[in-house]
Amino acid sequence: MRIIITFFTLLIMMIDSNLAAASDIEGVRLYRSPDRTRIVLDLDDSIDHKMFVLESPARVVVDLADADLKTNFDSIKLDVTPIDRIRTGKRGKNHLRLVFDLKEEVNPKSFTLAANERYGNRLVIDLYDFRVPVSKSLSDIIKTDNRSIVIAIDAGHGGEDPGALGPGKILEKHIVLKIAQYLKKLFDEDPDFSGLLVREGDYYLALRKRTAIAQRYRADFFLSIHADAWTSPSARGASVYALSTKGATSETAKFLANRENRADLIGGAGSINIRDKSADVAAVLLDLSMTATLGSSLTAGEYILKNIGSLTRLHKKRVEQAGFLVLKSTDIPSLLIEAGYISNPQEARKLSTPEFQKKMALAIYSGVVQYYLDHPPPGTALSKNLSKRQFIYIVERGDTLSEIAASYKISVSRLTSHNKLISQQIRVGQKLMIPTK
Ligand SMILES: [Zn+2]
Numbered sequence: 233m234r235i236i237i238t239f240f241t242l243l244i245m246m247i248d249s250n251l252a253a254a255s256d257i258e259g260v261r262l263y264r265s266p267d268r269t270r271i272v273l274d275l276d277d278s279i280d281h282k283m284f285v286l287e288s289p290a291r292v293v294v295d296l297a298d299a300d301l302k303t304n305f306d307s308i309k310l311d312v313t314p315i316d317r318i319r320t321g322k323r324g325k326n327h328l329r330l331v332f333d334l335k336e337e338v339n340p341k342s343f344t345l346a347a348n349e350r351y352g353n354r355l356v357i358d359l360y361d362f363r364v365p366v367s368k369s370l371s372d373i374i375k376t377d378n379r380s381i382v383i384a385i386d387a388g389h390g391g392e393d394p395g396a397l398g399p400g401k402i403l404e405k406h407i408v409l410k411i412a413q414y415l416k417k418l419f420d421e422d423p424d425f426s427g428l429l430v431r432e433g434d435y436y437l438a439l440r441k442r443t444a445i446a447q448r449y450r451a452d453f454f455l456s457i458h459a460d461a462w463t464s465p466s467a468r469g470a471s472v473y474a475l476s477t478k479g480a481t482s483e484t485a486k487f488l489a490n491r492e493n494r495a496d497l498i499g500g501a502g503s504i505n506i507r508d509k510s511a512d513v514a515a516v517l518l519d520l521s522m523t524a525t526l527g528s529s530l531t532a533g534e535y536i537l538k539n540i541g542s543l544t545r546l547h548k549k550r551v552e553q554a555g556f557l558v559l560k561s562t563d564i565p566s567l568l569i570e571a572g573y574i575s576n577p578q579e580a581r582k583l584s585t586p587e588f589q590k591k592m593a594l595a596i597y598s599g600v601v602q603y604y605l606d607h608p609p610p611g612t613a614l615s616k617n618l619s620k621r622q623f624i625y626i627v628e629r630g631d632t633l634s635e636i637a638a639s640y641k642i643s644v645s646r647l648t649s650h651n652k653l654i655s656q657q658i659r660v661g662q663k664l665m666i667p668t669k
Contacts, residue, residue, distance in 0.1 A: 254298040254326055255279040255353070262308050263391040265435035268360045269313040269338075272392060275299075275353040283342045283357070290334040294342065294357060299328040314338050314359060337362060351392070378613045380426040381453075381604055383419050384446035386558065387412035387429070388458040391436035393495050396461030398580035405434065407583050408457040411571060414593035415457070418649055422601070423667070424614035439496055439558045446564055452609060453532065453600065454566035456558050458492065459583055460547075461575035468576045469547030470592075472537045473568040474529040476553035484547075489554035492568070496557075528565035531607070536567065536599030543595045543654055544572065544582075569596060591654060598652030627662040640666050 259274035280297040305318040317333040338359040345354040387409040389395035395404030412429060419427030428449050430442050437445075446454045460471070473485060533551035540546065547570070559566045571592050572579040582588045608615035625636060633656050637647045648656060650667040658664070 253277065254300045255296075256300045256302045257296075257328075258302050258352075260303055260305060260308060261392070262310075262313070263435040264312050264433065265391070265437070266432060268358050269315065270391065270435065271332075271357040271359075273355040273357075274351065275355060278346075278353050279344065279355055281342065281344070281355060283340060285340065290337050292332040292334065292338065292340045292357075292359065294330040294332075294355075295323065296328045296330070296355075298326045301328055314361060332357075332359070334359075350394075354392075378616065379611065380424055381609065381612050381614055382426045382428055382449055382451045383415075383600060384428045384430055384449065384451035384454045384564070385412045385415050385419075386442050386446070386454065386456040387431045388456055388492070388558075389436070389495055390431050390434055393436050395495075396459060396574045398459075398461070398574035398583075399577050400580070402574060402580050402584050404459045404461070404574055407459050407574065407589070408571070409434070410586070410589045411593050411596075412457050414590050415455075415596055418593055418597040419600075421646065421649070422597075424604075424612065424617055425601070436495075439493070442558055443564070443566075451564055454559070454564045455596065455600075456556075456566070456568040457596075458568060458570045459572055459574040460488065460570040462573060463575075465576055467547075468573045468579050469545045470540045470572050471547040471552060471570045472533045472540070473552045473554060473556065473559075473570070474526065474533055475559040475566065476555055481553045482548070485552040485554035488570070489556045493555075493557040525563055525565040528607070529559075529567055532565060532600065532603040533567050535603040535606075536569065536596055539595040539599040539602070539652065540569075540592070543591050544588075547573075594649055594652070594654070597649065602652070625664045625666055627658050627660055627664060629660050631658065631660075633658055636664065642667060 255275045255277040257273050258276055261272045261274075263270045263272070279299060282295045284293055285291070286293060301320055305320070308318065310316070310318075314334050314336045315332050316335045319331040319333065321329050321331075323329045338361060341358045341360065343356055345351070345356060347353050387405070389405040389408070391405075393405065395408070397403060409431065412431070416427030416429050419425040428446070428451055430445050431437050442456070443454060460467070473488070476485075530551050537546065537549075537551060541549075551567075556568050559568055572583050574580045574583060583592075604614055605618070608618060625640075627636075633647060633653075634644050637644045640647075644656070646667055647653075647664065651664050
């Protein structure tokens with residue numbers, strides 16, 4: 233009898249606490265991307281919410297049922313967003329109202345995300361701009377004749393999804409964005425190439441959105457930049473991966489593909505439905521067109537791997553293959569580059585220095601350029617400039633890089649990057665290509 237009473241007491245307590253349990257809003261983050269402002273509320277439980285728009289003055293209202301505010305919005309920077317002010321207030325006994333006073337009208341969307349390995353329950357509010365700022369006009373890039381080769385550079389993760397975590401709070405998303413920015417600069421400085429940054433700041437982009445951006449700008453090549461993590465801190469080295477339409481070439485490749493593919497779950501892609509029928513059909517069609525580009529991906533990957541190999545230790549000495557989602561939805565030759573192991577304290581330290589980030593960018597750039605010098609696409613400026621790019625200076629005794637650069641009225645860095653030089657040391661008899669721009 234005593235046991236039964238205890239059981240009932242426990243049951244009543246459980247029901248009682250369930251009824252009273254409000255969901256606490258424990259934190260808030262804001263990410264600005266080119267087309268929207270994302271507000272993420274961290275919750276300790278699931279939540280019911282309602283969102284609507286009010287006009288004159290324009291505002292978005294979010295009503296949260298059974299919610300307690302355990303944080304404040306004071307530290308959130310609103311200066312580059314359409315939000316003027318965020319107000320909160322109690323409604324009735326348990327409900328909470330958030331009001332976003334707006335500087336301009338937005339198109340709001342909201343959804344909840346269940347807890348995962350990185351975060352608890354979340355409510356995501358996306359405020360889409362009506363005027364999407366375009367970082368580069370299409371007509372600038374897309375020319376039919378004498379066009380530059382467009383390299384889409386995708387810095388992995390971002391925003392809600394930090395990627396791999398290294399010692400000392402080093403985050404993959406920050407390191408890969410830096411490498412991507414250096415890489416874009418190298419391509420932009422090259423008269424025959426043009427760099428396109430897929431992710432331009434600290435925000436999340438769904439995996440399929442990343443390739444959609446590359447396709448929109450008719451990129452010739454898609455490079456996704458990452459930094460690896462492994463349970464053992466001794467794992468190290470850079471690797472280059474291509475898509476596999478069959479299976480993974482190694483367990484590491486398979487493990488990595490699984491982890492990178494989970495980014496959409498962590499980053500909150502929102503309305504993605506992979507089981508969608510038409511998406512499945514589209515994927516099959518894309519798989520077919522991809523087999524044609526896979527050969528180019530693997531060949532270019534070897535050039536890149538060779539250059540990275542002269543800079544840092546390689547994890548695997550050949551281009552590996554696995555089913556990466558970010559490489560899957562494109563008919564553009566594409567590679568995923570892991571710049572090193574962020575979980576290895578030594579490599580993490582190296583990866584977070586601008587010097588190494590620049591060298592990594594230079595190695596990737598050099599690999600891509602060497603690949604295209606051997607495989608120039610018809611109609612591109614490169615195919616016409618091949619002979620000019622081959623203009624050669626033979627180093628003589630007593631020459632220095634800075635003197636050679638000065639005599640051709642170009643910068644040392646331009647000469648270094650053009651010749652894919654990892655260091656500034658030159659030797660007598662060495663052939664240097666002189667850039668034409
Ligand atoms: Zn990654």
